[in-house]
Amino acid sequence: MLLSKENGWKKQTSETKELIFKFCEEYKISLDLGKTEREYVQYGLKLAEENGFVLAESKEKLVPGDKVYYVNRGKNLVLAIIGKEPLEKGLNYVVSHIDSPRIDLKQNPLYEELELSYMKTHYYGGIKKYQWTSIPLSLHGVVVLENGERKNVVIGERDEDPVFTIPDLLPHLAAKVQGDRKTAEVIKGEELQIIVGTIPTTLNNPEIKETVKYAVLEELNKAYGMIEEDFISAEFQLVPAFKAKDVGIDRSLVGGYGQDDRICGYTSLKAILSLNEIPNKTAVCFLADKEETGSNGSTGLQSNYLEYFTGDLISRTKDNYSDLFLRKALWNSSSLSSDVSAAIDPIFKSVHEAQNAAKLNYGIVVTKFTGSRGKGGTNDADAEYVWEIRNILNKGDILWQTAELGKVDEGGGGTVAMYLAQLGIKTIDVGPALLAMHAPFEISSKLDIYESYKAYKAFYKEMN
Ligand code: MN
Ligand code: MN
Numbered sequence: 001m002l003l004s005k006e007n008g009w010k011k012q013t014s015e016t017k018e019l020i021f022k023f024c025e026e027y028k029i030s031l032d033l034g035k036t037e038r039e040y041v042q043y044g045l046k047l048a049e050e051n052g053f054v055l056a057e058s059k060e061k062l063v064p065g066d067k068v069y070y071v072n073r074g075k076n077l078v079l080a081i082i083g084k085e086p087l088e089k090g091l092n093y094v095v096s097h098i099d100s101p102r103i104d105l106k107q108n109p110l111y112e113e114l115e116l117s118y119m120k121t122h123y124y125g126g127i128k129k130y131q132w133t134s135i136p137l138s139l140h141g142v143v144v145l146e147n148g149e150r151k152n153v154v155i156g157e158r159d160e161d162p163v164f165t166i167p168d169l170l171p172h173l174a175a176k177v178q179g180d181r182k183t184a185e186v187i188k189g190e191e192l193q194i195i196v197g198t199i200p201t202t203l204n205n206p207e208i209k210e211t212v213k214y215a216v217l218e219e220l221n222k223a224y225g226m227i228e229e230d231f232i233s234a235e236f237q238l239v240p241a242f243k244a245k246d247v248g249i250d251r252s253l254v255g256g257y258g259q260d261d262r263i264c265g266y267t268s269l270k271a272i273l274s275l276n277e278i279p280n281k282t283a284v285c286f287l288a289d290k291e292e293t294g295s296n297g298s299t300g301l302q303s304n305y306l307e308y309f310t311g312d313l314i315s316r317t318k319d320n321y322s323d324l325f326l327r328k329a330l331w332n333s334s335s336l337s338s339d340v341s342a343a344i345d346p347i348f349k350s351v352h353e354a355q356n357a358a359k360l361n362y363g364i365v366v367t368k369f370t371g372s373r374g375k376g377g378t379n380d381a382d383a384e385y386v387w388e389i390r391n392i393l394n395k396g397d398i399l400w401q402t403a404e405l406g407k408v409d410e411g412g413g414g415t416v417a418m419y420l421a422q423l424g425i426k427t428i429d430v431g432p433a434l435l436a437m438h439a440p441f442e443i444s445s446k447l448d449i450y451e452s453y454k455a456y457k458a459f460y461k462e463m464n
Pocket of ligand 2: 292438
């Protein structure tokens with residue numbers, strides 16, 4: 001009669017605890033290897049190929065059991081296993097995003113003042129800017145040189161590498177400048193700048209006015225063949241330089257950068273890779289980009305890529321492709337919009353309504369609706385679809401809870417759910433909860449990570 005949930009650790013044995021902890025060791029490695037969407041695509045691609053997935057284009061005809069992948073401009077990865085049922089009966093999509101809040105370099109970033117050289121930035125996604133100062137940052141990205149050659153750049157991940165940092169103001173002198181600023185402005189956007197050099201060039205050329213900046217460009221030219229204009233045809237991202245770690249005396253938590261939303265990327269990848277029987281419906285693991293800036297762009301979920309690859313899949317399973325097959329396939333499909341929720345925290349519990357707040361160690365969170373100010377921007381899953389999901393989770397003995405993101409008038413947030421729903425796909429938000437979401441060091445529960453993996457696997461197997 002009563003809805004009662006309990007802490008999932010109470011049900012675990014020493015064997016299941018070991019299994020859960022072991023699963024999270026590889027998860028931590030995935031966070032270290034994939035700190036940008038491009039790197040995460042490469043990481044996922046390697047796992048996919050090791051598990052028998054091949055490029056979809058390499059197969060003219062697809063039959064049940066075939067495993068294929070698509071890569072969209074290096075920033076979306078899609079894995080699919082063709083199911084027994086024809087695709088127009090619908091597919092099962094688990095959609096997460098692999099971009100995370102971070103700090104991008106500006107297109108013309110480099111300057112010198114007071115004989116110090118800095119680079120200017122423009123942050124990406126919803127960050128509390130002050131959290132990103134005075135911590136070690138690594139620089140990741142690609143640059144396309146004047147001659148068209150593309151170079152990958154990663155500085156700050158190896159032990160011997162230098163790192164970067166945004167120096168904050170010392171407290172001794174901060175009272176006037178920062179003391180009265182609001183949280184969002186403790187550090188202002190234009191103050192998010194990294195220090196990159198202090199030694200002047202050895203060239204004795206009176207035409208070189210900015211000698212330290214010039215020396216930085218000399219180093220970049222030596223290492224990558226770069227000139228200053230190449231910054232324009234580049235994507236450079238600053239991310240925390242530290243590695244993911246266990247957190248707490250009992251090691252029950254994982255701390256690390258980019259868990260929103262690679263926690264769902266990883267668990268859904270592992271779920272599709274571990275399907276060893278041919279699923280009834282075609283199973284799709286979709287790793288999206290650009291969620292943190294609104295899902296715009298050709299690699300975000302507001303683009304037509306989901307329709308494009310689904311149409312392509314159908315055309316490889318049928319002789320006479322028609323657009324109606326694609327429309328039917330989408331309208332008959334089911335999806336999990338796999339994204340993180342906010343876990344309640346005793347320090348700031350007032351922002352949540354406890355009865356409808358997510359708790360660490362209580363399993364994956366089923367979020368019927370997201371949005372803010374009266375469910376603005378929500379998908380709000382149908383009661384019937386919530387029933388289907390609830391049934392699959394219960395039958396699979398998966399630990400789950402239900403929550404909304406904060407008190408009604410407190411704030412809120414959105415996910416990709418509405419972009420799936422507008423294609424006719426049945427959609428609900430399902431993902432684990434984090435503490436300190438969008439911080440450089442986010443916190444998740446090992447138990448919830450494992451239950452998320454189990455939930456995605458059960459969805460692929462059971463959703464009909
Ligand atoms: Mn997210
Ligand atoms: Mn986010």
